[in-house]
Amino acid sequence: MTTLSWIIAATLLGGVLSVLAAFVFAAYAKPAQVPMLISYAVGALLGAVFIEVLPHAFEIASSAHSMAATILAGILLFFVLEKLVLWRHCHIEECEAHDPHAPPVRSHGHGHDHGRSGLMILIGDTFHNFVDGILVAAAFLANTELGVVTALAIIAHEIPQEVGDFLILLHSGYTKRMALLLNMLSSVAMVVGGVLAYFTLQTVEQWIPPLLGLASASMLYVAVADLIPGLHRRPELAATAQQVLLIGLGIGTIWLVAELAHSHT
Numbered sequence: 127m128t129t130l131s132w133i134i135a136a137t138l139l140g141g142v143l144s145v146l147a148a149f150v151f152a153a154y155a156k157p158a159q160v161p162m163l164i165s166y167a168v169g170a171l172l173g174a175v176f177i178e179v180l181p182h183a184f185e186i187a188s189s190a191h192s193m194a195a196t197i198l199a200g201i202l203l204f205f206v207l208e209k210l211v212l213w214r215h216c217h218i219e220e221c222e223a224h225d226p227h228a229p230p231v232r233s234h235g236h237g238h239d240h241g242r243s244g245l246m247i248l249i250g251d252t253f254h255n256f257v258d259g260i261l262v263a264a265a266f267l268a269n270t271e272l273g274v275v276t277a278l279a280i281i282a283h284e285i286p287q288e289v290g291d292f293l294i295l296l297h298s299g300y301t302k303r304m305a306l307l308l309n310m311l312s313s314v315a316m317v318v319g320g321v322l323a324y325f326t327l328q329t330v331e332q333w334i335p336p337l338l339g340l341a342s343a344s345m346l347y348v349a350v351a352d353l354i355p356g357l358h359r360r361p362e363l364a365a366t367a368q369q370v371l372l373i374g375l376g377i378g379t380i381w382l383v384a385e386l387a388h389s390h391t
Contacts, residue, residue, distance in 0.1 A: 153292070200339060248312055
């Protein structure tokens with residue numbers, strides 16, 4: 127397969143799989159099963175960052191200091207984006223609505239209708255998917271193994287995020303079928319971002335190291351700031367043991383995929 131074929135396949139499959147899996151969980155799975163998915167996603171994200179993306183990013187960076195600065199700037203950037211509603215679609219008075227553990231969204235009586243919340247979900251998802259497509263393309267342009275691992279990690283963290291998004295859309299008045307259709311259309315932005323990045327990054331190769339740094343910052347921020355705090359809501363010993371096991375499983379999956387990809391490259 128050519129690099130462009132890998133990028134198109136990974137972004138298309140990633141978007142479709144994420145949306146379909148999230149739809150099944152949001153529409154049919156028990157709420158108690160969502161934290162298990164989140165724990166696994168944390169492990170996949172951390173595994174991708176520390177096993178594959180960061181080591182390769184430091185290898186091809188002009189200097190370790192510049193790469194560290196890029197990662198730091200990326201974390202601050204994603205913090206600001208989250209505050210501006212674009213990255214995590216968080217309405218100022220409905221932040222809990224994005225949390226899969228939270229109760230269904232209810233009106234707060236301040237004139238913030240659920241239709242607006244649903245619209246913000248779609249806008250934020252489209253932007254998020256576009257950026258993810260660029261990051262996947264940058265990884266594949268570095269090497270195929272890194273691309274596969276990065277795509278897998280993005281799929282893993284997209285699913286629990288999409289579960290929360292689906293819940294908001296359903297409580298915003300959308301039917302299950304319409305929510306699925308709109309999220310599928312939004313996922314096309316990942317393919318667009320990937321293809322666009324393929325043609326632009328090939329001519330500007332110096333963009334690849336900083337984009338890998340931003341990919342690391344993105345995955346770290348999502349894991350540490352978005353997903354892990356939700357796991358702390360279940361501090362009991364049995365839940366903690368289950369979370370650690372699933373995080374370890376997520377890391378192990380990334381390691382196994384990296385080893386398999388490496389053996390075929």
